[in-house]
Amino acid sequence: MSDLDAGVLAEKLGIGPERVEKTLSEMGVPYSAPPAEPTESGLYVTADREWLLWLHSDGTGWGRTEIKGVSNNRTSWTDGALWLTTGWTLVVRTLGNRAFPLMTLEEALRVPSGDEDK
Incomplete structure (x- = not known):
C-alpha cells in the first residue's frame, strides 16, 4: 500500500x-x-x-513551459486548469515526483545537467 497524499486530501x-x-x-x-x-x-x-x-509576482500563480528546443508554448495543468494556477498541489500532481526539488533558473544554469559528456 502506498502512502496517502496529504496534499490531495x-x-x-x-x-x-x-x-x-x-x-x-x-x-x-x-x-x-x-x-x-x-515563495519567491x-x-x-x-x-x-x-x-x-x-x-x-502579481499573485496569479504558477505557469509552465516545456523545455524543448525553441518551443515556447504555454501548457495547461491537469484537471482542465488553465495555464496559470495558484493550486500548489495541482502543480505537484501534474509534474510528478521526478520534477522535484525545483531549482531557480540561476541555479539550473550553474549546475551541469550531465549531458555534456555525450
Whole structure:
C-alpha cells in the first residue's frame, strides 16, 4: 500500500495541508507530503529539466513551459486548469515526483545537467 497524499486530501477536504498532515501524523497513518512551495516569484526549472515554471509576482500563480528546443508554448495543468494556477498541489500532481526539488533558473544554469559528456 502506498502512502496517502496529504496534499490531495487537503485539497479535497478544503482545508490546509498542515492540518491534514498533523492529524495523519497523530493517527499514525503514513502519508506523503508535497514538496514545499517556493515563495519567491521568478523562474524555476524542474529537477528532471523538462519544465520551466514561473511564479508570478502579481499573485496569479504558477505557469509552465516545456523545455524543448525553441518551443515556447504555454501548457495547461491537469484537471482542465488553465495555464496559470495558484493550486500548489495541482502543480505537484501534474509534474510528478521526478520534477522535484525545483531549482531557480540561476541555479539550473550553474549546475551541469550531465549531458555534456555525450
